[in-house]
Amino acid sequence: xxxxxxxxxxxxxxxxxxxxxxxxxxxxxxxxxxxxxxxxxxxxxxxxxxxxxxxxxxxxxxxxxxxxxxxxxxxxxxxxxxxxxxxxxxxxxxxxxxxxxxxxxxxxxxxxxxxxxxxxxxxxxxxxxxxxxxxxxxxxxxxxxxxxxxxxxxxxxxxxxxxxxxxxxxxxxxxxxxxxxxxxxxxxxxxxxxxxxxxxxxxxxxxxxxxxxxxxxxxxxxxxxxxxxxxxxxxxxxxxxxxxxxxxxxxxxxxxxxxxxxxxxxxxxxxxxxxxxxxxxxxxxxxxxxxxxxxxxxxxxxxxxxxxxxxxxxxxxxxxxxxxxxxxxxxxxxxxxxxxxxxxxxxxxxxxxxxxxxxxxxxxxxxxxxxxxxxxxxxxxxx
Amino acid sequence: xxxxxxxxxxxxxxxxxxxxxxxxxxxxxxxxxxxxxxxxxxxxxxxxxxxxxxxxxxxxxxxxxxxxxxxxxxxxxxxxxxxxxxxxxxxxxxxxxxxxxxxxxxxxxxxxxxxxxxxxxxxxxxxxxxxxxxx
Numbered sequence: 001x002x003x004x005x006x007x008x009x010x011x012x013x014x015x016x017x018x019x020x021x022x023x024x025x026x027x028x029x030x031x032x033x034x035x036x037x038x039x040x041x042x043x044x045x046x047x048x049x050x051x052x053x054x055x056x057x058x059x060x061x062x063x064x065x066x067x068x069x070x071x072x073x074x075x076x077x078x079x080x081x082x083x084x085x086x087x088x089x090x091x092x093x094x095x096x097x098x099x100x101x102x103x104x105x106x107x108x109x110x111x112x113x114x115x116x117x118x119x120x121x122x123x124x125x126x127x128x129x130x131x132x133x134x135x136x137x138x139x140x141x142x143x144x145x146x147x148x149x150x151x152x153x154x155x156x157x158x159x160x161x162x163x164x165x166x167x168x169x170x171x172x173x174x175x176x177x178x179x180x181x182x183x184x185x186x187x188x189x190x191x192x193x194x195x196x197x198x199x200x201x202x203x204x205x206x207x208x209x210x211x212x213x214x215x216x217x218x219x220x221x222x223x224x225x226x227x228x229x230x231x232x233x234x235x236x237x238x239x240x241x242x243x244x245x246x247x248x249x250x251x252x253x254x255x256x257x258x259x260x261x262x263x264x265x266x267x268x269x270x271x272x273x274x275x276x277x278x279x280x281x282x283x284x285x286x287x288x289x290x291x292x293x294x295x296x297x298x299x300x301x302x303x304x305x306x307x308x309x310x311x312x313x314x315x316x317x318x319x320x321x322x323x324x325x326x327x328x329x330x331x332x333x334x335x336x337x338x339x340x341x342x343x344x345x346x347x348x349x350x351x352x353x354x355x356x357x358x359x360x361x362x363x364x365x366x367x368x369x370x371x372x373x374x375x376x377x378x379x380x381x382x383x
Numbered sequence: 384x385x386x387x388x389x390x391x392x393x394x395x396x397x398x399x400x401x402x403x404x405x406x407x408x409x410x411x412x413x414x415x416x417x418x419x420x421x422x423x424x425x426x427x428x429x430x431x432x433x434x435x436x437x438x439x440x441x442x443x444x445x446x447x448x449x450x451x452x453x454x455x456x457x458x459x460x461x462x463x464x465x466x467x468x469x470x471x472x473x474x475x476x477x478x479x480x481x482x483x484x485x486x487x488x489x490x491x492x493x494x495x496x497x498x499x500x501x502x503x504x505x506x507x508x509x510x511x512x513x514x515x516x517x518x
Binding site for chain 1: 384386428429430431432433434435475476477508510511512513514515516517
């Protein structure tokens with residue numbers, strides 16, 4: 001029987017929680033769970049257990065004790081651990097939640113928190129995480145063990161800040177490479193799992209946001225790998241199931257009247273998803289949501305995105321006026337300015353700005369897209 | 384989370400005042416310099432920020448296409464080049480501030496009389512993936 005890897009990995013935080021509750025320290029317990037996962041791959045396809053969680057707890061606990069025994073210096077801790085009455089092997093939702101908080105601990109750098117979350121909560125191997133982020137496995141192993149040392153003193157029983165957890169999941173979703181491990185799908189899985197453990201409208205908001213953006217993924221890249229901007233996407237290729245689920249989750253979250261930045265971003269994505277063509281987009285409403293988002297975050301990047309919505313809703317002149325209030329050093333400023341000048345009927349300025357934007361792009365597909373935009377406008381001027 | 388290339392040039396460009404070519408250092412000074420580089424890479428590995436490194440041989444040449452049916456044109460080896468790449472290191476760090484901090488550290492490698500060489504290092508961001516949430 002083929003192994004359902006996502007199912008196995010969904011058991012990881014619960015099993016880890018049981019080990020920690022039995023007295024194992026987080027770092028050692030996490031290693032033991034990873035070793036148990038190696039056994040899963042070896043044993044389960046031929047001999048699947050009736051109680052997968054119980055099997056994992058037993059094997060991981062044995063691995064933990066083996067590791068503890070093998071270090072004479074740790075003998076005293078082993079005795080203490082074995083003397084403690086072993087609680088039942090049933091994972092508790094609270095423990096899963098505490099693991100999310102621990103792995104997104106504010107003392108960790110973003111890249112460390114991402115790596116630790118993917119391993120300890122997501123159950124990915126160090127090699128998979130290393131491949132996903134294009135670094136050597138040894139480097140990723142060091143990053144993870146350093147992260148574990150950093151949080152060694154942190155307690156697992158305190159509620160953390162939901163915002164830090166959501167930022168980590170957002171990073172996994174938004175900044176992953178597209179390799180063998182689908183980090184977009186993994187971020188969605190981890191966000192779903194978090195939502196099952198924590199009833200919070202912003203968790204729902206982030207999940208909705210992820211679903212709505214992931215739904216457009218099939219349409220955002222042309223067969224040759226080039227980027228297709230939102231307005232030019234073939235909307236029949238959007239994943240309508242994901243959109244419907246995202247919209248439904250968002251509506252439930254919004255009805256609770258505890259607005260946050262992820263719900264607002266999801267609302268904007270939902271309005272795009274709702275338009276049958278780019279021309280039918282409800283830009284007036286999108287501007288209103290951007291006003292809300294500016295109020296919530298004060299972020300200059302959000303203000304820049306709002307400028308585009310203003311231009312679509314009130315015309316390029318209104319967009320250019322709003323743009324004039326922002327600092328030209330912002331990322332993607334030149335690209336936005338180029339677009340507005342093109343819409344305003346000034347292709348020469350637009351072409352120059354597209355070329356400038358291409359020079360400050362942060363990815364190759366983005367650079368190539370902006371270069372083509374500049375070339376398209378220059379070619380049109382010659383004819 | 385971003386990758387940067389630290390590019391090391393043979394002759395710190397522009398040359399620092401008092402710059403001495405490596406073959407005029409003492410053997411111990413050369414050893415100390417190489418050890419500093421090795422230790423630097425080890426620290427990066429330990430910090431989980433190391434991606435890769437390579438040293439490049441100086442004798443290379445320029446090559447270009449010269450038209451259908453003709454062999455490529457070559458130029459070189461270079462007799463005296465002001466700006467020759469000696470090697471590179473790729474790091475994966477949280478942001479540009481950290482990349483600059485590390486390049487500064489690498490530039491402090493000891494040279495003649497054990498003093499930091501103050502060599503210029505070129506720091507270049509690698510392209511990443513386009514982010515999924517764009518509007």
